[in-house]
Amino acid sequence: MTGPGPRQVELLAREAAYLAPGASEEAALGGRVFVSGRGAVLVDLDGNEYLDFAAGTLTQSVGHCHPEVVAALTEQAGRLWNVHDFATADRAALCELLAELLPEHLTTLAFFSTGAEVVEAALRTVQAVAEPGRNRVGALRYGFHGKTQGARMLVHWDVGHQSFAGNSVLGYSPYCYRCPLELTYPSCDVRCASLVRRHIAEKSNVSALFFEPVLGAAGVIVPPPGYWEQIAAACRDNGVLLVADEVLTGGGRTGSFLASEALGVRADLVALSKGMASGFPFAVLAGTDAVLRSPAAARAGSTASTYASNPLGIAAAKATLSVLRRDTLVDRVRVLGDLMAPRLAELHERYPNLGDVRGIGLLYGLEFVHDRQSRRPAPELARRVYQAALDLGLRTAIGGHVIRLAPPFTLDDGQLRHGLDLLDRAIGGAVGELR
Ligand SMILES: Cc1ncc(COP(=O)(O)O)c(C=O)c1O
Incomplete structure (x- = not known):
């Protein structure tokens, strides 16, 4: 044809x-x-x-x-569609299932509906818990985090979705094929990471680093060994929260449930969406108790929105992740x-x-x-x-x-x-x- x-x-x-x-571009070209x-x-x-x-x-x-996802959605569609963020039996079961799939330290969850919405929730959380004076966030060149205004603030490349005026600090991404420092791995000694590390150590106003562990939208940029080790250690040592945007990589796509897990990064917050609910609007913010249960972050209504926790998304996620685990x-x-x-x-x-x-x-x-x-x-x-x-x-x-x-x-x-x-x-x- x-x-x-x-x-x-x-x-x-x-x-x-x-x-x-x-x-x-895909839809327009594909027709x-x-x-x-x-x-x-x-x-x-x-x-x-x-x-x-x-x-x-x-x-x-x-x-x-998938027949089991179809069955779960069909059953849910005949029963209940939206009760704001009230508890449901499926949501409780989904929490337990996620707790089994996620790394042990990510013990607290909040549900949303899209990738950009969960990134915004992560930004709000960081802003709520940040120490006074830490009024900036870090992001990597070539990261993509969504098209809402806060998410766009984290985008530092010409993808057409940057914010009007950035408030995020920029770090080198591990784009070895087009190294911004014109070096070659491994003789470079992962200098890009050393520079990000230095930046983090020197800037006392950074509250969190938002990052895609593997940068997806920019063309699947996979970090070389040594990159995340250095940066994660610098964040830890300097009180900078690690926020993994795993909207694209989360749910097993890279061969581990989380890509950050495989790369040895112990994130404080993780945003997940795409691979979780078979294409139904669904996203989850997973985090440590220290962050997500801190009184500053846990203000009334901070995790609620019209479609967050909607029973159809929850049903699709529960069925999808049950198949993922069982098989x-x-x-x-x-x-x-x-x-x-x-x-x-x-x-x-x-x-x-x-x-x-x-x-x-x-x-x-x-x-x-x-x-x-x-x-x-x-x-x-x-x-x-x-x-x-x-x-x-x-x-x-x-x-x-x-x-x-x-x-x-x-x-x-x-x-x-x-x-x-x-x-x-x-x-x-x-x-x-x-x-
Ligand atoms: C890493 C990452 N974060 C956030 C988003 C935004 O997700 P959504 O399109 O659901 O708002 C995307 C979308 O591709 C993404 O790849």
Whole structure:
């Protein structure tokens, strides 16, 4: 197939007459109309099938329409939809389930509905508990934390979602492929981390560091060993709270329930959302008792909002996480990741325009460049690969010159191999067209 089929084209035109522009690059370039999904497979309006290596938007960890999640939602939909943040039996059970999945020190939970909402809640918490004079927060270049005003304050790269005037202090991210210090790992001795560490030690007005343990939206930037150790120690020694934004990485995506856990960071607060509730609005802030139960943070109403704790989101989260735990899917992420890594390394070797391939667990970024010498980003090539893959029946995600792969954890080995074969053909075709 080339592009969307006739029924999709007609529907897209109908919508375009009304919809404001501003859709994601993926949706705008892809131009598909999906009508159903089951497991790792999506079907479009013209009846074409796709392997979904974007997992919804990193939401479908247990695949599309997992029967147990469907059953839980159907049952909930017939019973109760919203009672503000009153207690429910499912919420109590979900708390217990999360306590089993999270690291032991994260003993207190608060529920929200979106990634940006939970990041805002973390910002409010930090502001509430901060010592006088600690009126700034730290964030890393290339972090993405959402589009609400507070979250945008933490964004330090040209993604179009920065705040009007930043109030957050900037730290170097571990972007080895494009090192801002023009150094090379490991001879660099992780200097980027030393500079962040020094900054933290010298600035006595910083209350917390907000960070993505693996930076997702900027193209899956995985820190080298040594990076987090140094920074986490500096935060500890200087009374700076560590706030892990695991909206994208949390819930097993990197091969551990939390990426921060795997990287050895003991965060004070962790924000989770995407992979938790199979695409239903749901987010959770997990934290230490010391922070979330401190009288300053625990003011009446501080964790309440209209859709926080909504029973449908809670039902979806409870069902999704029960499947994740029972089917030991986080272990499965590591197994699938081990199959994926060598195949992607082989593509990297074969295609010179594939400048960098990096990832962890079932989260990979493929960075396209004009040539390996200049490393000049090649977004037009990434767009061709993205569209060629869709035409072959593979859905990936795209951001600028980076293609992101993040399939559901329930994928079987054959589907993984087939998806990577399609990707290989898509890259081959797109590179060929350029010549
Ligand atoms: C790390 C991270 N934080 C926060 C957000 C914002 O989440 P939402 O789109 O649900 O507001 C995102 C969204 O992609 C994200 O990747």
